[in-house]
Amino acid sequence: MKVKIHTLFQYLLETTDAAPEAIVGFSLSQSPVLGDFLDDLDPQQSLDWNGRDFRGLPELRDHVLDQAGLAGICTAEDVLITAGAAEANYLAIMQLLRPGDEIVTETPGWPQADVLAKAAGARIVQVHRKEAEGWALSLDDLAKAVTSKTRLIFLSNPNNPTGRMLDRGELKDIVRIADRVGAWLIVDEVYAGLEWNAPRAPSVAGLYGRGITTGSVSKALGLQGLRTGWLVCPDKDLVMDAVIRRENASEIMNIMGEVISEIALRPARYQTSLDAARRAGAANLAHLNGWISSQPGLSWVPPQAGLIGLGKLPEGIDSDAFARFLLADPYRTFLLPGSAYGQAGHIRLGVGGGAEVNLDEGLNRLAQGLADWLA
Template identity: 30%
Template sequence: MQIAGFGVEAWLNEHEREATTDISQSSVSALTMAEVTALDGQGGQQFYQQLNQMRLDYGWIEGSPEFKQLVSGLYERVPAENVLQTNGATGANQLAIYSLIEPGDHVISLYPTYQQLYDIPKSLGATVDYWHIRESHDWMPDIDELKALIRPNTKMILLNNAMNPTGGLLDRAMLEAVVAVAQSVGAYVLADEVYEPLDGTPFTSIADVYDRGIAINSLSKTYSAPGLRIGWTATSDTKIADLFRKYRDYTMISGGVFNDQLAVLILQHRAEILARNRQIVSRNLKLFTDWVATQSRVSLIAPHGISVSCIKLDVPLTDEQFCLNLLRDTGVLLVPGSRFAIPGHARLGYCTDTTTLKRGLRLLGDYLKQFDRD
C-alpha cells in the first residue's frame, strides 16, 4: 500500500516542540486534568475513587454503556448500539473508510480539507475525484460540481464539516442537497464533524439526515481534550455499524478504562465545557478579526465559530518558507497552507489560550512589517 505523507501531521511532528508561541493548533484550548476531574463537583475525589477501584483489563470493547448512551444523545437518529468508540476521529475515519472502500471504487472528497479523507481512499485503490471548495466562494463548494462528479458506481462522498483549516460550514440545506445526490446512486456519505461551531450557528449531523450517513466525531476539538484520544463513529443504520464492528476488531481492541471514564465525565458535563469554550471562541475571534483588520498583508474569511482559521498571506516568499522563517526568528508556529494544498495561506489556531494568542498576533504582526520596508 502506498500513501502520501500526511502534510499537517508531518509539519507539527517536526516543529511544534520548537515553538515558544504556538498558534497553529486546531483544538479549543486544552483542559487540564484538574479542570476535567473537578467537574464531578467534589474536586476530583469521586472520579479518582472510581478509577482506583477499576481493574486495568481491556474494559468495554466498544466503549462503556454510559459512553455510548451519552454519544447517542448528541444525535436525533443514532441508537446507542450504533456508536463505536475509536482512537480519536483519525481512528474513526480510518475505520469507516477501511470498512467500506475497496480497490476500483469511486469516491468523491471535499477538497482541499483534511488529508485523511482523500489519501486513505487512494491508498486502498479507489479512484478519488475532488469536490472543490473555493476561496472566491467563501471556502464553500458548488453543489452543481458535485452533481457533475457523481457516477453510477460512486461508493462514498467524504466531507469535513466544519472544514479544517478554512472554517467553512455546510448548513442543513447543503447537506440535504448532498444527500439527494448520494441517494441517486446509493452512495454513503461520511462526514468528519469534529469542528462543531461554537458561535450559535445551527449545526446538522449527517447521521440525522441520511440513513447511509456516517458521522465521525471526537473529544479533541470542540471538547478540548485532544490528549484523551477518544472518538467515535455514529450511524442510524445498524448494518453499517455491524460492518464497522468486524473491521474494528482488526484495528482497535478498546479505548482503555481510564480514557473511557474520563470521556464519560466530559460528556456528562458537556454543557459546562461548551459554555467555557464559547467564551474562548467569542473572545479570541474578536481579538483575531480586529487584528486582521489592522494588517495590510493578511486577509481572512472568518470561520463560523470553529476553532481553526485560514489566513491569506501577502509576502514575497512561499508560505512554507515564511512559516519556517517565522518560527526560527520569533518562535511563533503556524501551519503552512501548502500542507493542506492551499498555497499562499496558513492555518492559525486562534482558540489557544488568549494570552498566547495575543502574543502570537503581536509577534506575527511585527514580523510582517519587514516586508513593507523591502
C-alpha cells in the first residue's frame, strides 16, 4: 500500500525554501561542529563500513546500553544501529504489522507510526492525551483500547511533542496491558536524557520480552545530521529480522555516523554534553515560560522533558494560517502548526538550537504577529 505523507513532513517540504530569519520551536540541542571531534578521529579511518559487525560498532552498541541504563540487562546482540530512530521505528513496525492487525498509538504523538500502519493495511486505534489533564496518557483509556486484536502499541517517552513523561510505575502498568494480549510495545526515547524534574524513565527493552526501545543522538546531543540511532530488543528474532530488512534498504550504517556517535556517547563525554544541554534547555524553558505568561490568550503545559511543547493559541486562530502568516514578511519566523500533530489551534514551541536560531528575536516577532493578527 502507498505510504502517504503526514502533515508535519508536508509542511516542512512546503516551507523549506522560505529562509526564515528566526525559528520558534527548534526541537534539538545546539549542534556541535565537526571540529569538536577531530582530536578523537583517526585520519586513517577507512570510509568503508565498520568491517566488524552488521549491527554497528560493538563499542557504540555498548554505549547505547550504558546511556539507556540497560547494561547488564540487555546485551550488545540486542542492539541494532540504524539511520536515526526513524529507521529503527520503521524496521520494527513494518516487520510486525500485517493487513488487518491493530496498532494502538497516542495522540498527540510522533506521527510516523500512523503513516506506516496505514501503509501496512493495519487498523489504527488512538488514545487521546488531554491538554486539560496536562497531556497525561490515561492508562484506563489505553487498557480499553488494547484488545486481543492488538498486535503493537507505539508510544514516545518523553512524549513527542508535549514533553509529558511516563514514569517507572506507568511503564510497568503499560507492559502488563501489552502482555495481557501478547502485544509488542515500542517506546521511542529520542528526548530521553532531557528530563527537568524527575529521573530518566527505564527503557522498555529492559522491562518486557516484547519491548522495543528506539532512540538516537539527534535531540539531546544535537547530532541529527549523523542520522545515527538504534533499536534495542531482547527478542533475538526481531532484531535479526530488522537486520535482514535493513540489508535490503539502507544495508549498513554509515561509518562516520557510527564513529562520531561512538565518540559522543563515551560515558564522560556524553555526561558533559548532556549536562550542557540540560543547563541551556532549562534556562531557555524558564525564559519561554515567562514569555508565554506575558502573552494575552497564549498558554501551554510546560514540558516535563525535552525541548518542545504545544502552545495553545487564542480562541479562533487557525494554526495553519497563522504559521504561514508568521513565515511571510515582515515576520520571517518559522514555527510548526499544531495540525502536524492533530492539534488545531496549537503551535509547537521549543527552546533548542542555541544562538543561531535567534529565539529571542523569534519570540519578539511571534508576539508582534499575534498582536497584528488580533488587531
